[in-house]
Amino acid sequence: MSNETEDFEQTYETLEKENFPDGKRIRFIAELGASSDIEGHFRLICRTWKEEKNLRLESSFDRHGEEGLRFLLERLKKTEISDALLQREEASEELREAVFTAYLLAEILSQGRHREYFSxxxxxxxPFLLRFSETEEDFLREKCLIALGWVAGEREIPFLTGKMLEDRDAFCRAWAASSLMQMSFHRVNGAILQEETKKDFAKAIEEEKNLQACGIMIEAAQTLFSKKWLSASALEAEDEAQIEKARRSAVRFLLK
Known part of the structure; x- marks a missing residue:
């Protein structure tokens, strides 16, 4: 362990005793990002994940540049996630860390999507996100589906439409829809997405029983197809009348 890593861990311990005051926490995040100790930074991030502390130490990991991306990718390649771990209803620490790592890498890539190494x-x-998306743990599956919206290509459209239509969890279905929309801002031409997902969006929106999930699907579809069926305030308030009205309008358009 480097001296810098030891210093960071000591600082973390001190901040923990002080209940992580915002000003000091933000300065600490900046120091971590400016450091050359990528492994030490990541170790502390993993600690917050394990302890379920939302300190956002990962928010400066992008400062490590391509070297940081390579570190995260190599970390994933060294992780062994068996089929048995994916099939457990309660996710293991190994799977949780792997999913959070993949999500972080996807998030950083999304922020740098105009860089030449993005694709x-x-x-x-x-391959990691697609595999982890088969986990039985709904929350981790949601994170994978969200991350796919930032990095997936045209060939992943059927995978995401399948999740939108058939996933057992309402919010996984909703985030799959949202990710299809997000793809239009990243790696897939919007016209291609419109053509390949129009009927699937119609079916998903028409059949969705969960009101909030239906609203998220409508919001995704209206962004992708440049329509305005549902306001953000109606979605946030889960206004049943407005969502049902938007559902009818969306389905009518999407089935044309």
Whole structure:
């Protein structure tokens, strides 16, 4: 362990005793991002994940540049997630860390999507996200589906439409829909997405029983197809009348 890592861990311990005051926490996050100790930074991030502390230490990991991306990818490649771990209803610590790592890598790639290395890293990350998306743990599956919206390509459209239509969890279905929309801002031409998902969006929106999930699907579809069926305030308030009205309008358009 480097001296810098030891210093960071000591600082973390001190801040923990002080209940992580915002000003000091923000300065600490900046120091971590400016450091050359990528492994030490990541170790502390993993600690917050394990302890379920939302300190956002990962928010400066992008400062490590491509070296940081490579570190995260190599970390994933060294992780062994068996089928048995994916099939457990309660996720293991190993799977949880792997999913959070993949999500972090996807999030950083999304922020740098205009960089020349964006597509190549996306292609290396995709197999991990697709595999982890089969976990039985709904929350981790949601994170994978959200991350796919940032890095997936045209060939992943059927996978996400399948999740939108058939996943057992309402919010996984909703985030799959949202990710299809997000793809239009990243790696897939919007016109292609419109053509390949129009009927699937119609079916998903028409059949969705969960009101909030239906609203998220409508919001995704209206962004992708440049329509305005549902206001953000109606979705946030889960206004049943407005969501049902938007559902009818969306389905009518999407089935044309």
């Amino acid at each position: 190549s890293y996306c292609e290396e990350l995709l």
